[in-house]
Amino acid sequence: MDMKKYDFLIVGAGFFGAVCARILTDSGYNCLVIDKRKHIAGNCYTENINGINVHKYGAHIFHTNDEKIWNFVNKYAEFNRYTNSPIAKYKDQIYNLPFNMNTFHQLWNVKTPKEAIEKIEEQTIKYKNITPTNLEEQALKLVGDDIYEKLIKSYTKKQWGRDPKQLPPFIIKRLPFRFTFDNNYFNDKYQGIPIGGYTKLFENLLKNIEINLNTDFIKNKDHYIGLAEKIIYTGAIDEFYDYEFGKLEYRSLMFVEEKINIENFQGNAVVNYTDDSERYTRIIEHKHFEFGQQKHTVISKEYPKEWEENDTPYYPINDEKNNTLFKMYKLKADQETNIMFGGRLSEYRYYDMHQVIGSAFTLCNKILKHDNR
Numbered sequence: 566m567d568m569k570k571y572d573f574l575i576v577g578a579g580f581f582g583a584v585c586a587r588i589l590t591d592s593g594y595n596c597l598v599i600d601k602r603k604h605i606a607g608n609c610y611t612e613n614i615n616g617i618n619v620h621k622y623g624a625h626i627f628h629t630n631d632e633k634i635w636n637f638v639n640k641y642a643e644f645n646r647y648t649n650s651p652i653a654k655y656k657d658q659i660y661n662l663p664f665n666m667n668t669f670h671q672l673w674n675v676k677t678p679k680e681a682i683e684k685i686e687e688q689t690i691k692y693k694n695i696t697p698t699n700l701e702e703q704a705l706k707l708v709g710d711d712i713y714e715k716l717i718k719s720y721t722k723k724q725w726g727r728d729p730k731q732l733p734p735f736i737i738k739r740l741p742f743r744f745t746f747d748n749n750y751f752n753d754k755y756q757g758i759p760i761g762g763y764t765k766l767f768e769n770l771l772k773n774i775e776i777n778l779n780t781d782f783i784k785n786k787d788h789y790i791g792l793a794e795k796i797i798y799t800g801a802i803d804e805f806y807d808y809e810f811g812k813l814e815y816r817s818l819m820f821v822e823e824k825i826n827i828e829n830f831q832g833n834a835v836v837n838y839t840d841d842s843e844r845y846t847r848i849i850e851h852k853h854f855e856f857g858q859q860k861h862t863v864i865s866k867e868y869p870k871e872w873e874e875n876d877t878p879y880y881p882i883n884d885e886k887n888n889t890l891f892k893m894y895k896l897k898a899d900q901e902t903n904i905m906f907g908g909r910l911s912e913y914r915y916y917d918m919h920q921v922i923g924s925a926f927t928l929c930n931k932i933l934k935h936d937n938r
């Protein structure tokens with residue numbers, strides 16, 4: 566019988582790939598992980614720059630409601646008590662996010678939930694009977710004109726390079742909206758940042774697993790398919806199929822990093838720029854994720870851009886056109902017997918980290934059940 570060298574070849578050392586590699590290795594399978602980048606951890610990768618863990622592909626805050634997922638990540642890192650509370654800068658004003666009593670007070674000088682509810686009702690009544698079909702309608706119906714104008718419209722246009730009328734409503738429903746003085750950006754039960762950075766978490770997660778970096782699956786597909794009984798692929802699904810039905814669109818980002826010789830640049834990890842005077846959407850000051858006391862600081866300005874070949878594809882664009890195209894690739898993928906697809910790029914979904922981990926758990930459970938392990 567033709568025995569292959571590995572039970573599983575796992576393409577991608579981000580959360581989806583790394584979680585599968587850990588679970589399958591611990592269940593007795595022989596796994597090889599490859600990644601085309603020069604490092605592990607996918608988009609969660611952090612690099613230690615002068616003592617500060619810099620989130621090289623954008624700010625990553627871990628949050629989940631799922632105890633199983635929380636317990637799992639806590640096996641590989643200790644998490645701190647960081648709570649994400651971004652600030653929005655619109656013209657010369659600053660506002661608290663997400664939309665809460667602090668924001669309403671800053672916008673309208675209201676002081677009680679009753680006054681705030683009345684103000685929101687006054688602003689949203691004319692949209693009451695619409696069923697939102699796009700982001701703009703959804704936002705207006707939820708929060709009304711003032712918040713849409715000052716905190717959503719320009720930011721969203723910069724972020725997605727599209728008019729909010731061309732974007733799906735679900736994107737804005739990610740953000741909490743509450744009538745308490747609570748600036749926590751997430752509603753989840755568990756939240757934090759891995760102390761020492763995400764890369765350290767991934768080093769522990771991938772301990773004793775064979776990894777080849779700087780290794781592109783697509784460039785040597787037949788060779789890699791021949792190496793293992795089964796493949797788990799976490800790259801872009803359209804690239805896997807050589808773009809045969811056409812290219813899916815992604816939103817990409819460019820990060821401009823600066824080391825500055827001051828202790829505290831903006832007093833917060835995340836500041837969003839919600840007017841259109843700057844092309845960047847946010848500035849991240851990395852030391853605040855871990856309450857750093859260094860004498861210097863590192864910031865990253867985040868510039869959104871349309872994805873072009875050789876850019877990193879960050880965000881799937883889940884509009885109708887792209888979702889339809891994705892379904893064609895998905896149909897093809899579902900026919901594969903030895904290749905499984907997962908993660909943000911293969912499932913073409915706007916997943917957070919905990920959701921990617923949940924999706925990897927589901928796939929591994931299926932594999933283990935099928936093999937009776």
Ligand code: FAD
Nearest residue numbers: 577579580581600601607608623626782800908909917918
């Ligand atoms: P990735 O991390 O992208 O990993 C896929 C890996 O596959 C990559 O390393 C890639 O190099 C490799 N690969 C692709 N093609 C090939 C190939 N042909 N050959 C070899 N290797 C290949 N989530 C949160 O929960 N909280 C946040 O605060 C948060 N903030 C975010 C901010 C930004 C700016 C972005 C873009 C995302 C954010 N996310 C956040 C989402 C989070 O990054 C993803 O959910 C998660 O990283 C997805 O993991 P993944 O394994 O699916 O993909």
Ligand code: UDP
Nearest residue numbers: 653716717718720721724736737739837839
């Ligand atoms: N958003 C906005 N103003 C903000 C922050 C977010 O309009 O100050 C909108 C924007 O359309 C964005 C979406 O809400 O794409 C989701 O925001 P989130 O912070 O969850 O985005 P991510 O961190 O995934 O980029």
